[in-house]
Amino acid sequence: MYVKKLLSLFLIFGVGTSIFPETPTVNLSNLGETPIFLAKSMLVFEDQTLNLDWDKIQSETYKNKFQTFPSSEEAFNFSYSKSTFWLKVHISNPTEEEIHSNLVIAYPRIKTLDLYVKEKLGIKRIPSGYSVPVEKRPYQSRFFVFPLRFAKHSETELFLKVNSPNAINLPIQIWRQKFYDRHEIDDHVMQALYFGITIAMIIFNLFLFFILRDESYLLYVLVVFSIAITIAAYNGIASEYIWKNSPWLDQYAINLFISLVLILFLLFMRNLLQTKKILPKLDPINLVLIALQIILSIAYILSFDTFIRWLVISHSITSLWILIIGVMCSLKKQRIAYFFLLAFAFLFLALIVSTLRALGYIPTNVFTIEGPQYGSAAEMMLLAFALADRYNTIIREKEIAESKVKHNLERSNLDLEEKVKERTFKLNQTLSAMRRDLFVAKNIQENSIQVDPKLLKELKLVYRYLPVSEVGGDFFDIIRLQNANYRILIADATGHGVHAAMITMAIKGLYDPIKEFELKPNQILEIFNDEFMDNFVSLNSLLTAMILDINFNEKTIQFASAGHPAAVLLHDGQKELLTKTGRMIGLKKQTHYDLSFAKFHEGDRLFVFTDGVYEAFNSKNEEFGEENLHKFLMATKDLPLGQVEENLLQTLEHFQNGPDRQDDLTILGFDL
Template identity: 30%
Template sequence: MLLPLWVSAQAVPVQAVGAGALDVSPALAVLEDVDGSLTLPEVLAADRAGRMVPRAGASQGLSLGFTRSAFWLRLEVRNPGAAVAHQLLEVSNARISHVSFFVPDDAGRYTETRTGGDLPFATRAVAHRHLVFPLQVAPQATQVVYLRVQSTIGLIVPVQLWARPDLDEHTHTDYMLHAWYYGMATAMLVFNLMLWVALRDRIYGYYVVFVGATALMLASKAGLASQYFWPGALVWSNFSYYTAASVGAAAFCLFTRRMLDTATVLPRVHRALQALAAVHLLAPLVYWFAITPVARYATLLFLLTVLAVTAVGAWCAFLRMRSGYYFLGAFGMLAVGSLVTTARSFGWLPTNAFTVNGFQLGSNLEMLLLAFALADRFNQMRREKHMAQRELVSTQQQLVETLRASEQELAQRVEERTRQLQVANERLEALSMVDGLTGIANRRHFDQVLHKEWTRLERAGQPLALVMLDVDWFKRYNDHFGHQAGDECLRAVAQAISGVSRASDLVARYGGEEFVIIAPGTDGPQALQMAQRACDAVRALGMPHPLAYEAVVTVSCGVAVTVPGPDDSLENLLGQADDALYEAKAQGRNRVVLAEPLGG
């Protein structure tokens, strides 16, 4: 209970504190420190000069709006009694970034207690979710205390004076109410999380994120997050508040799209809500670097989001959508609470129990109504599912009859189609083994045959020869004559190599301008002769190549021969042939080089 003090800028008598809190906001004298540089002695001098004056309409708290200025507040507390008065001064806004409390000692020297939402919880003079300072007033004396407040967000400073027993009782009741709210939020979150896991419907996931983010936002706003979640964190209170609000707003937009089926009903609004959700998800990056200048606009963005989504719900209700009625009722409550809280942040409404907790009250009602909405949606989906199942059974019966009537015809068609596919597959298999440009075997066919011959010759104990050929200076040829001429060159080389190979050999295009010959049962001298025949055959084509040393197209050959065994490998054979090919190029091209035998 708040007992208003109607006389401004006067000493507050301690005996005025009874069963509840005494709102001392009207008794506060205020001095604005625009650049935040004033010291206490300078403030005392300004006070003596009469520059500290009360603010009009300060009942239930000072609403100073979004400002970077620091404000100094003076409060006089008078004790006309015969005993020391032990009081507690409460600043009931846990999100004020910095609050300094100056109280004089017996010698008249002021001591400072510095705390605030951006400082660790351990700096609190009293372990409380709000900023509470102990105050002792000697008998028959007047105590003058000063507060310095500064914040990165909207600056609202509600100040009350309590007797300790009254504050303890109020705190107990207050925490019970918060426990009720967060208990209900947790129940809604867990229940819908289970539905999300069971049904795999994203709408329940969006609702879970929305409820969780909203609860975290309100916990940050109430000071509970700083007290219980991150008591040692710096500058986290306001950042967590705006971050949770943005994540909740994003989930809010995505939930709306799913709940109201805007993709079907309002396609443009559907895309707009998705864009708005993306803005909210990116907003925390801005908060981290510039929360002070954007806090005002963030608050307006939240308000715009609530109004926009409520308008969408109203339109769907106008279209007589069942989900629109629930949605409008639920988020209408949230919209009213948001409007009240936002108006209080800008100083448009006074600070009282309703305006302070407007969003929380709206959130409570919204959770309950949305729970009914989701339950109704689930029942509606179940009814639609049953109807669809009945239709499906009927359709299946008709389909069975149709299938029975045409079973024989379909079987014949399938058999015919199977034969056609077999023929096509055989053709494709053959085509897949041939290089499309040269008409000889491709790399895939080469790999298969090489592996097969290696295994066969290993059992037989016979040699396997591999010849690698590369067209000399082909890039120059291609650049000079063009790609079409280059293709014709490769085709001619492939035919020349094939013409000097045995029927048991395999000539393949290895890649680019490289060719290979697999010669099973061929020893070193035989393989060398075969490679030389291929080299001579290509040179004999006489294809002009003005950029080559021979002035005609030639090839270089690398030959490797081995008897496959457990100590050898295909990779070694390929490597030997490749090394021999590079040696042939190094020796001047248009020649054949035989690699050293494997293991030799």
């Protein structure tokens, strides 16, 4: 806290501001479909005495003690503090309309969070925080939401009183009410998808446990269930739906559940990796860490303030130990350890990010808040693959043993065949379930790239998306920006199949939060590349991507390309290639991408595609090639778009003349 005070003083005097800065003003005329983040526009006063009320804060003694406070763009992070923090901001509505808005604090573990609205008509206090039952809050949500109305040509001061025994993180946003309602619906859909997949994984592996009687599946079910409960407590879903009136659980639950996750993970690791046999000298440390988590959890309940930091630090130490065991088992060439290590790496990264954010060492933003949920989802999927691989290994070993028994015991041939049939039947059941899961994954991926029918009509768009297998590594996204502006993203992850499909989900997860930013395509690509390097560099995957902004009023195309195949613009009987402006995504952080421009006229045609369109090989290993593709597009420029793309697919099929397609194929055609 002393460091934060010194930093605050440095910012006050170092940049030449006054000792008593005026309250910054937030202009609501700038409030559109996306929220305004208020952290940079708020002044802060820290009350270490805990005995100041509203009247004292408004007195001349304290009125000018509010100061600027270091924060990220999105949030304040006061870490663990016993102080009460007062924040204030000035809101101006210079417009001719009454603005209905929601003030949102997107972090569920704040005990006291009172809002004071100071207007000409008087003062209004709105209490909230997890100490207030959900039914009595101004807005029932997993976050803390205050519906506010700002009259036209009005000036309003907002004050927040904040106090909590948990880490105090304050992502403060103001939304237009109708856009927040839409955002909340999308958020609930994503949460339902996450917990729906989790429940499916639990039921599926519980089913395998009852069939195979392998306790690894039961431990996996317990790990997944505990992670789901932890995520529900972490992101406020549990407070909204499970324990609505339990401040004690809101205060204590998350760290207790993290301890439970780590205990179950240690037990699961000992069973799956057979550490007692593979690492006999190190295995006792696993038991010591299990005991440590139990002891610290009990001490944490008895004395929250004394042991909270120790418990949080023990989580990081235990996680690091699990990661070390995974590395050591991998070095011993234990096949299943590769899956385990990759799976836990996601969870470890998410836990470290969460811990560092709680301790105040890294800023609070969308990534550091939602990271644990994304990490847990990846971890659950990869552990499921590990168990599937273990199952296949067991089956292979048993089949070899059965073959030897069959060779040595000819007289038991009939009995052995019955056993093989029984095992084969069970295997087919399991494989059918896995195929259903893959079918679900295919539907999820197809739904993630579906285009709004209105956009199809407005853009005169015809597209084809053909993965090599059920799921693929191509991805595209189309949105409408303001006025007549449209933004198109197309990306292609290296490889194809399940691995590449998981990368496309990562692409969507990173791109969705930034795609509506009012930035140029090259700036969006630079942010995306840095986020990809921060989150997924360990996957050793690369991808090409291209973002195009089409303005139909000005008839211009702004674009930036990260090593992606050149798009083709046909106009006046000529072709223009929209070529790459920078290197592939995932090679290096802080990569610069140039911004390029192109003009078009009514009646022109634009094609954007992945390299699977022209990297088609025939039986002689000859490639179809970009040049042939460009000639084909020029030759068919007078045909309808749908006919062009259908003829192209037929041409490629005829060219290959037998061999299957080697890569995913995506092509988008626009009549401009």
